[in-house]
Amino acid sequence: MKRVANERPRLRNQRVSNTKQRRQQHLLDVKVRSHKATQHRNHRLLVIASKALLVIALCAGLYYGIQYGSKQLFFDNPDYRLVNISVQTDGTLQREQVLKAADLREGVNIFSINLGTVHESLQALPQVDEVQVLRKMPSDIDIKIVERKPVAWITSGKELGNPFGTEGAFLVDARGVLMREKKLLPEYLGLPVIVGCSSESLEAGKVVETFEAKAALDLLRLSTGSFMQTRFQVREIDVSKGYCLVVTDKNHTRVTFGFDNVEQQLRRLEQFLFYTDDSNRELETVNLLVQRNVPVTFAKTAAEIINETVDAEGAEPRILKALPAIPGAKPETAPAAAKSKTTATTSEVRKATPVQKGKKSKRDGE
Numbered sequence: 001m002k003r004v005a006n007e008r009p010r011l012r013n014q015r016v017s018n019t020k021q022r023r024q025q026h027l028l029d030v031k032v033r034s035h036k037a038t039q040h041r042n043h044r045l046l047v048i049a050s051k052a053l054l055v056i057a058l059c060a061g062l063y064y065g066i067q068y069g070s071k072q073l074f075f076d077n078p079d080y081r082l083v084n085i086s087v088q089t090d091g092t093l094q095r096e097q098v099l100k101a102a103d104l105r106e107g108v109n110i111f112s113i114n115l116g117t118v119h120e121s122l123q124a125l126p127q128v129d130e131v132q133v134l135r136k137m138p139s140d141i142d143i144k145i146v147e148r149k150p151v152a153w154i155t156s157g158k159e160l161g162n163p164f165g166t167e168g169a170f171l172v173d174a175r176g177v178l179m180r181e182k183k184l185l186p187e188y189l190g191l192p193v194i195v196g197c198s199s200e201s202l203e204a205g206k207v208v209e210t211f212e213a214k215a216a217l218d219l220l221r222l223s224t225g226s227f228m229q230t231r232f233q234v235r236e237i238d239v240s241k242g243y244c245l246v247v248t249d250k251n252h253t254r255v256t257f258g259f260d261n262v263e264q265q266l267r268r269l270e271q272f273l274f275y276t277d278d279s280n281r282e283l284e285t286v287n288l289l290v291q292r293n294v295p296v297t298f299a300k301t302a303a304e305i306i307n308e309t310v311d312a313e314g315a316e317p318r319i320l321k322a323l324p325a326i327p328g329a330k331p332e333t334a335p336a337a338a339k340s341k342t343t344a345t346t347s348e349v350r351k352a353t354p355v356q357k358g359k360k361s362k363r364d365g366e
Contacts, residue, residue, distance in 0.1 A: 074111050082110045083139040091147030092183040093127055098143060101125055110139060118143075126179045126205040148173040150181075151220055154194040154213065156202060158240060163189070168202065176208040176217055192220060196240025212239035215259045219245060222263050231273050244289060253299075256287045272296065 074080055085104055087095045099105065102118045115133045122131045122145065130146040150171035153163045163169045164184050171179040171188065181188070194217075200210045208214060216237045223234055232253075238246040245257040257265050265288040272294075276283055282299040 080110045080138050086142045089145040152192045156198045160193045180204040192234045193236045196238050253283045254285045258289050
């Protein structure tokens, strides 16, 4: 009882262990926890790796399965063999040219043909404007081509006599794309000619880049109005001067255009054409570079040409002395030549008597 009384009462919530014991216990707890965390982490990584391998195996099996199935059902199936290639074009392109450019042939599998590649190959042809390629199951391919429509000839020379026989002559469409047709149609001969494009590098498939050539194409496009197309038909455009366009129409009228405000210049030309139609005259030259007091010359009328011809006939003609064709021969005088000509051409003229059936002439009766 005395010992118990001497003991000091223990405070509530007081730790029994000392600092060293607590430190060792904490180290043991940390080691146990880290070991369990490592095991948990390894288990989780193993599960993730297993799932990833399973997904990869499923994807690989699905891929090879689809590939094998598509090969058996489509690519190696004889029902999908290309039998017919239909080619429709509105120009001069031949079927053989189209098939060669698109690298197409009958007998191959229809699914082995890349329609995008075929479209790009045909679009690269200079004559082609628009292309449509359709796959018709199970064995047909349709190709529809809209060809470029040439609007003029273009050359770097100063003139173009025969465009079909000139090596440096190219056809050009409204967008400025140069073409060289293998089959030339007769209507191409009636197209306007753009000459003097010496600064332009002309090559089939390229687009014209010089300002002069573009201005000439713009002039052709704007001159296709209802009135201008019938009254002012462009035959030649000379761009060699570099600062203007010299245009010659079907009536040999030469009109000088500037590069700017072509549409306004055409309206001014239209007024001159209205005036000439009302006065029954024809323009010979017009310079539209000048804004005011436009220089204009008129062609001679038929009456003026006839009067000039009559006046020329009324004048005393010049008499030239003829030289003998045979060396050493003397030239024959004019009266003697006329006499010999008269003698040679003069012959006896006899009067013909009609012969009627049942009647005899007086000479026969005698």
